[in-house]
Amino acid sequence: MEKALSVKGLRKSFGDRVVLNGVDFDVAAGEFVVLLGANGSGKSTALRCVVGLAEADAGEIAIAGDRAAMVFQQIHLVRRRSVIDNVCAGGLAGLPLSRSLSPVLFPKDLRAKAMACLDRVGLADRAKDRAGSLSGGQQQRVAVARALCQGAGVLLADEPVSALDPAAATQVMSLLAELAHRDGLAVAAVLHQPDLARRHADRVLGLLHGEIRLSTPASNLSDVDIEALYAPDRVSA
Numbered sequence: 001m002e003k004a005l006s007v008k009g010l011r012k013s014f015g016d017r018v019v020l021n022g023v024d025f026d027v028a029a030g031e032f033v034v035l036l037g038a039n040g041s042g043k044s045t046a047l048r049c050v051v052g053l054a055e056a057d058a059g060e061i062a063i064a065g066d067r068a069a070m071v072f073q074q075i076h077l078v079r080r081r082s083v084i085d086n087v088c089a090g091g092l093a094g095l096p097l098s099r100s101l102s103p104v105l106f107p108k109d110l111r112a113k114a115m116a117c118l119d120r121v122g123l124a125d126r127a128k129d130r131a132g133s134l135s136g137g138q139q140q141r142v143a144v145a146r147a148l149c150q151g152a153g154v155l156l157a158d159e160p161v162s163a164l165d166p167a168a169a170t171q172v173m174s175l176l177a178e179l180a181h182r183d184g185l186a187v188a189a190v191l192h193q194p195d196l197a198r199r200h201a202d203r204v205l206g207l208l209h210g211e212i213r214l215s216t217p218a219s220n221l222s223d224v225d226i227e228a229l230y231a232p233d234r235v236s237a
């Protein structure tokens with residue numbers, strides 16, 4: 001499969017704390033990868049380096065089309081604006097400067113693109129509603145639509161379901177899997193739920209002590225793998 005995202009030798013420290021100590025991984029177009037690891041193992045930092053929110057100390061990051069979009073646990077919609085306006089905001093960077101400066105009324109072509117993204121996440125019928133009136137799960141799907149509106153081939157998600165109830169979490173995970181499998185995006189999500197990774201992802205990567213220590217087909221993820229990531233001292237004792 002074609003690599004859409006390739007990360008090699010990624011290093012990042014905060015002061016004396018080495019968080020990423022040579023992280024290597026790839027995500028192919030059409031693949032859904034989940035990154036697991038204990039609190040503080042550097043999962044978010046790795047995604048933030050890929051999307052450009054943090055600056056890596058060293059390493060190579062290659063992104064097909066040069067652009068990755070990201071969704072977060074904190075959804076950050078503008079609650080008072082309509083759903084469609086929130087999705088349009090994802091496409092602003094793609095407009096010429098003169099058309100992006102006063103986004104009170106978004107251009108017609110951008111609204112059409114945003115509607116297609118909303119349709120993709122199953123929320124076209126809620127386009128005119130206030131974003132704050134949607135449930136948490138629906139808001140996260142709007143955030144995914146906003147990310148899709150950026151037109152990136154790589155979609156990153158940092159704990160996208162941690163604030164959602166089980167049914168909404170399943171819906172968002174199914175959507176991420178579909179975006180990979182049906183639409184050909186490369187999708188990488190940080191999760192704290194190994195069971196959801198098993199059910200929805202293609203491959204699981206495990207981060208420990210600043211390195212990728214596990215790479216396995218998601219359906220093969222074992223309890224021993226999980227224990228080795230979250231309680232390594234117990235496994236080696």
Ligand SMILES: Nc1ncnc2c1ncn2[C@@H]1O[C@H](COP(=O)(O)OP(=O)(O)OP(=O)(O)O)[C@@H](O)[C@H]1O
Pocket residue numbers: 014017019037038039040041042043044045046
């Ligand atoms: N901007 C920052 N300044 C200083 N330290 C940071 C910064 N961002 C992250 N860290 C530290 O880097 C380490 C890794 O953080 P990161 O958020 O990447 O971990 P994580 O695996 O995503 O954790 P969690 O599962 O708790 O979200 C932590 O020790 C954290 O305190």
